[in-house]
Amino acid sequence: MRGSYSLLAALAACGGLDPVPLDRYGAAAEDALCEWAVACRHVPDDATCRRFIDPKRYDTRRAAESIAAGRLSYDPDAAARCLDTGRRGPCPSSFDDPSCGRVFVGRVARGGACTSRIDCAAGADCENRTCAAGCCRGTCGAPAPTPPPLAPVGASCQTHFDCVAIAYCDGGTCRELPKNAGDACLFGCWYGDLTCDVATLTCVKVAGLGEACDARPCDAAWAYCDGVCRPRPGAGDACDATGTTGGPIGLCPMGGRRGLAAALSTDRRCIPTTWCDGTTCRARGGPGAACMMDAQCDWACDAAAGQCVAYAPCAALSVHSTEADAPGARSVTRRPPGAPETSYFQVADVPSAHRR
Numbered sequence: 001m002r003g004s005y006s007l008l009a010a011l012a013a014c015g016g017l018d019p020v021p022l023d024r025y026g027a028a029a030e031d032a033l034c035e036w037a038v039a040c041r042h043v044p045d046d047a048t049c050r051r052f053i054d055p056k057r058y059d060t061r062r063a064a065e066s067i068a069a070g071r072l073s074y075d076p077d078a079a080a081r082c083l084d085t086g087r088r089g090p091c092p093s094s095f096d097d098p099s100c101g102r103v104f105v106g107r108v109a110r111g112g113a114c115t116s117r118i119d120c121a122a123g124a125d126c127e128n129r130t131c132a133a134g135c136c137r138g139t140c141g142a143p144a145p146t147p148p149p150l151a152p153v154g155a156s157c158q159t160h161f162d163c164v165a166i167a168y169c170d171g172g173t174c175r176e177l178p179k180n181a182g183d184a185c186l187f188g189c190w191y192g193d194l195t196c197d198v199a200t201l202t203c204v205k206v207a208g209l210g211e212a213c214d215a216r217p218c219d220a221a222w223a224y225c226d227g228v229c230r231p232r233p234g235a236g237d238a239c240d241a242t243g244t245t246g247g248p249i250g251l252c253p254m255g256g257r258r259g260l261a262a263a264l265s266t267d268r269r270c271i272p273t274t275w276c277d278g279t280t281c282r283a284r285g286g287p288g289a290a291c292m293m294d295a296q297c298d299w300a301c302d303a304a305a306g307q308c309v310a311y312a313p314c315a316a317l318s319v320h321s322t323e324a325d326a327p328g329a330r331s332v333t334r335r336p337p338g339a340p341e342t343s344y345f346q347v348a349d350v351p352s353a354h355r356r
Helices: 002-013 022-039 046-051 061-068 076-087 098-102
Strands: 072-074 104-106 126-132 135-140 167-170 173-176 194-197 202-205 223-226 228-231 274-276 281-283 300-302 307-309
Touching (some): 022 061, 022 076, 061 072, 076 098
Antiparallel strands (some): 194 202, 300 307
């Protein structure tokens, strides 16, 4: 593995990887994510993957504002490597090459003004944020503590959470997640269409579209059970009140460690570009449409006016304290190749949440 990374670095130095400019990052990230998701059987095909991509997560216009204001830096070479390694990464978790932590790096030190957590240096939160019509203001807090390293395959452990994402703890040792239907499991399986059956503690394949789901669950990331597995509903389709928002690709239960696949598989949850009014999935509204929350709008909701608004640059911030090259500066968190957090992103959108 070390040799392959060295070769990749050499190819990049020789022009093997073209830098990804910021205005191309969103589209390139979507492509990389779907290539990985299909290869790892998290979704049955590219069309299904695209149906569950939330364009809000891949819009870089707010990031461009922060870069222009000096609150954020973007590394096009790191982006190229992150997406290249991510599309070929391990199925339980990908897009966590070290280069991914250098794509977007916050430059605002503690006490400085921020629009979101990506503006803040050293993984700090953007605290006390207030948001209106898609624009937010806050203050960068204390640097985030560095988490302890996770144990690799073969190392000792006490719990599953001690191990790297591709492993689980078995008898005090981190072991690679099982890859085949029928393999013994304790904490998930390698491929996206396998789930660890709690009754038999073996990996079983989830039911596909049109297949009966009485004995096997549907994959709740993109389907629900109605006697047979059916695609999650889109605009105009019936939905359940429990599914008021449609989770984007990358959230639970997609991935190797499934805890909610069976529990959620009967919920008719709307796809990410729609929202549930309690009975029906509604398409997000354009500027002027009535709204109460950002999830109901193509861009954002002006809650005071009760109307969706179009993208518009936010008023300039006075950045009181910046760390242009802060020692140990790092990205906020590992995330799949979606666009950085903006005013309407929620903590639940952070990738890999389904693993831990």
